[in-house]
Amino acid sequence: MTGFLCLCRAIEGSRENMEEIREWAEDPMYRDRLTGLYNYDGFLRAAQGQLDRGEGGAIAVLNIRQFKYINEMLGREKGDELLKFVAGAIVDGPKSIRVAGRAGSDVFYLYIDSTDGKQIVGEMDGFLHALTRSSIGVLGAFQMRAYCGVIVSRPKGEIPHYTLEQMLTRMMYALAKAREYSENKTWLFDAELHKEEQKEEDVILHMHAALRAKEFELYLQPKVDVSTGRLASAEALVRWRRDGRLLSPGLFIPIFDKTGFSFYLDRYMLQEVGKLIRGWRERGIAPIPVSVNQTKITFYNETYISYLKWIKETYGIPDGGMILEILESMAVDNLGEANRILDEARSLGYRISMDDFGSGYSSLNVLAKLKLDELKIDQTFLRNMGTEGKERIILQMIIDLSRRFGISTVVEGVETREQEALVRSMGCSLGQGYLYSRPLPAKEFMERFM
Ligand code: C2E
Ligand code: MG
Ligand code: MG
Numbered sequence: 001m002t003g004f005l006c007l008c009r010a011i012e013g014s015r016e017n018m019e020e021i022r023e024w025a026e027d028p029m030y031r032d033r034l035t036g037l038y039n040y041d042g043f044l045r046a047a048q049g050q051l052d053r054g055e056g057g058a059i060a061v062l063n064i065r066q067f068k069y070i071n072e073m074l075g076r077e078k079g080d081e082l083l084k085f086v087a088g089a090i091v092d093g094p095k096s097i098r099v100a101g102r103a104g105s106d107v108f109y110l111y112i113d114s115t116d117g118k119q120i121v122g123e124m125d126g127f128l129h130a131l132t133r134s135s136i137g138v139l140g141a142f143q144m145r146a147y148c149g150v151i152v153s154r155p156k157g158e159i160p161h162y163t164l165e166q167m168l169t170r171m172m173y174a175l176a177k178a179r180e181y182s183e184n185k186t187w188l189f190d191a192e193l194h195k196e197e198q199k200e201e202d203v204i205l206h207m208h209a210a211l212r213a214k215e216f217e218l219y220l221q222p223k224v225d226v227s228t229g230r231l232a233s234a235e236a237l238v239r240w241r242r243d244g245r246l247l248s249p250g251l252f253i254p255i256f257d258k259t260g261f262s263f264y265l266d267r268y269m270l271q272e273v274g275k276l277i278r279g280w281r282e283r284g285i286a287p288i289p290v291s292v293n294q295t296k297i298t299f300y301n302e303t304y305i306s307y308l309k310w311i312k313e314t315y316g317i318p319d320g321g322m323i324l325e326i327l328e329s330m331a332v333d334n335l336g337e338a339n340r341i342l343d344e345a346r347s348l349g350y351r352i353s354m355d356d357f358g359s360g361y362s363s364l365n366v367l368a369k370l371k372l373d374e375l376k377i378d379q380t381f382l383r384n385m386g387t388e389g390k391e392r393i394i395l396q397m398i399i400d401l402s403r404r405f406g407i408s409t410v411v412e413g414v415e416t417r418e419q420e421a422l423v424r425s426m427g428c429s430l431g432q433g434y435l436y437s438r439p440l441p442a443k444e445f446m447e448r449f450m
Pocket of ligand 1: 221236237238248249250253262265266269293294295325355356379412413414415432433434435439
C-alpha cells in the first residue's frame, strides 16, 4: 500500500495532465492494485476517451527486458518493487503521457498526446535511458533495460487513422521489433513495413498447407552446351500456385529459409524430380541430369545422406542423374564437414554444382578446397560485363581455373547471342538463360526439349 500512496503523492506533485490517472485509478475496478496505475480495462476506457476527442494520438506499450529472470534472480518482492518504480517514473515522465496503465506482469500501456512519431520515439528513448540510470537504486548492481512499441493515429480523414483496437494489435508488431535489440529501444509502427510483414505472415500461415495441397510446381530450365547448342541438363525451379497466381521463389524462399521450411520444400523438390526422372525412364525417354537447389538447413541435417539414398533407390535414379546445387555460403565456414557430406553424396551417385558463384564474397580458394563437378557463374557477371574488360579477365580466370580442376562451368543469365558467343569464346561449357528458354512447367519442357 505504501507504493500506492507514494505514487499518489507523486501524481499530486506533478502536472495536471496526469489528473485523469488519479481520478480513474481511484475506482478499484479500473485500478492496478500493485502500481496504482490503470489496469487494462481502465486504460482502454481512458485511452478511448482521449481518442474520442478526434485530434489523433499515440499509444505505446513498454516491456522490461528479462523481467522474468529478474523476478527469479532477485525474488518477487524486488520484481514488484521494480514495477512500482517504473510506474512512478512513468507518472513523472514525459509530459505528453496522458494515461498510463499496467496490463499485468511487466506490460505498461501509455496514451501519448502527440501525433509526431519521430518526436515520440526521441522522447521515449530518452525516458528509457533515464529509467535505466535510476533503476540502480532499486536493483543494485543490475540495470534495468526496456523496450517500447509505439503507434500513431492521425485525426479522422488523415492517413494513417486507426481505431483503438487496430492500434493495439498493430503496436505489437512494433514492440516485437523493439524486442529484437538488447538495449533500450523504441520502435515506431510503420504501415509500409507492416505490409511487408503481413505478406510474410501470410506465407508462413499457408506454407505447410500448400505443401500438402501440392501448390508447389516443378519448373525446368535448360542448361545448353554453348558450342553445339544441344540440351545438356536442366535445373529444377519451384513455383507456387496460389489462388490462381504463380509466385516466384524470390517471394517465398527467403521466408522459407528463415523459418526452416526450406527443409521440407527441398525434400519435396527432390521427390518431384525423382518422380520426373522415373517417369522418363518408364516411357523410354533418355533422362537428362536435373539439378535441384539445396539449402543450408537441408544440407546439414543429419538425415540428409540417408534421404538422398532413399531418393536414389525409390526412383531408380541413374548415377549422375541428379545434381545438387549448393551455395558457397553453405560451405565456406565449414569446409571439412561440407566436403564430408559432398563425398558421401557423390559416392551415392549425385553430382555437385556450386550455384551463383561470384555473387557474394566468392573466393577462388573454395574451388580448390571443395570437390565440385560444376560451377555456375552468377548472372551478374554477364550483366556487369562492361567494355573495360576487368570483369572479362576475372570470368576468364574462373573458367580456366575450373577447367584445370576438372570442373565444368555454366554461365547463368545468357540472354543474347552476343553473350552466348562471348561465353563460348571463353571456353565455358554450358549456358543457362532466357536465350534458350525461361523456366517452363515440366510437361512443356519435355514437349519442347526431349
Ligand atoms: P538460381 O538457382 O540461381 O536460379 C536461377 C534463377 O535465374 C531463376 O530464377 C531463373 O528463372 C533466373 N534466370 C534464368 N535465366 C535467366 C536470364 O536469362 N535472365 C534473368 N534475368 N534471369 C534468369 P527463379 O526461378 O526466380 O529462382 C530464384 C532463386 O530461387 C534460385 O536461384 C534459387 O536460389 C531459388 N530457388 C528456386 N527454386 C528453388 C527450389 O526448388 N528450392 C530451393 N531451395 N531454392 C529454389
Ligand atoms: Mg540454382
Ligand atoms: Mg544460380
